[in-house]
Amino acid sequence: MASVNNPGSGTSARVGAPFLQIKRIVKQFGDVFAVDEVSVDIQQGEIFALLGSSGCGKSTLLRMLAGFETPTSGQILLAGEDIVGQAPYERPINMMFQSYALFPHLTVWDNIAFGLRRDGLPKEEVEARVSQMLELVQLKQYAKRKPHQLSGGQQQRVALARSLAKRPKLLLLDEPLGALDAKLRQRTQLELVHIIEQVGVTCVMVTHDQEEAMTMATRIAVMSEGKILQIGKPAEIYETPNCRFVADFIGSVNLFKGKVVVDEPDHVVIDSPECKHYVSHGITGTPDMTVHVAVRPEKMDIGKEPPSDVERESPAEIGHNVAQGVVEDIAYLGSLTTYHVKLDSGMLVKVTHTNAARHDLTRLTWGDRVYVWWCGSDVVVLTR
16 A cells, blocks of 8 residues: 555654643533533544444534534643634534535545645645555545446545545544444445544544444543543453443343442452452442442353362352342344343343354253352442
């Protein structure tokens, strides 16, 4: 692929300073706060994802970055410059929409060249940049085709090439793969990341798709009701959620409600109707405090017999972190099988089993009485 100039090069931002700073941004529609006191620092070259369900404020925040909405209050600093008062066309920002918005009557080449021609660039410069973009997205042989003659994935790459051709300092992606089918979306995720990283542009993307955010983003901000609940790398968001909403929104999770009965610096014991939980790390809590123990389905084991002492992570866990129930449902997904187990307390939990062998020797079926257990180091205690 061709080497492409970094669109963010030549910025006046200080080394180490955030490239994009969103400071206490508020957007109010009547009495409704669509975005409520949001502050984020984004480094140059990051792919930053705003993740949340419909109506959480992520698209409104993206539109304020693009200049399509004006904040009620707050600042947006790009390379140290406040851009809130600038019109969309004055900002060194390009936005790629879910629909791609390609011109159906123009060829791929002319779609990519459109913005450059409008900016009055010399013909030679336009030709050089379009050729560079076509090579970058591997569509040189499709330059003369119209959008309807391309696949969904190819149209998406044309839209990306058009967005990058103007060498923006900031690229905004609004549900970038939402128009693609599931299998093509998975393949295109890594393709898109590779192109963005090669160019070196800073990117903010909006998505409601957890897998898309986890695959593509350097960091993720989980939003709900206009606020950011947690910011972190994908593994941090998944493994150490800071509240029940984030734990439940990212992936699948089993949440046990209980009370703290032992709170030591190196371990905690929590009593719930399902079992006693031994957690092999301390928390900032108090005795009798109500908490939730979050356990991912893939962290659980399942069997017809209780776990032996040697299967436990430490002697302290014996008699803890194990519950009994009945298999109510089984979902076979090829590489995985998910067991839905109704515990004796009435709680329904999910246990995911990896199908590593061709024939499953556990032979669990509907109606089987089973034990489920987990390690104290694999859980997260949530206080809110």
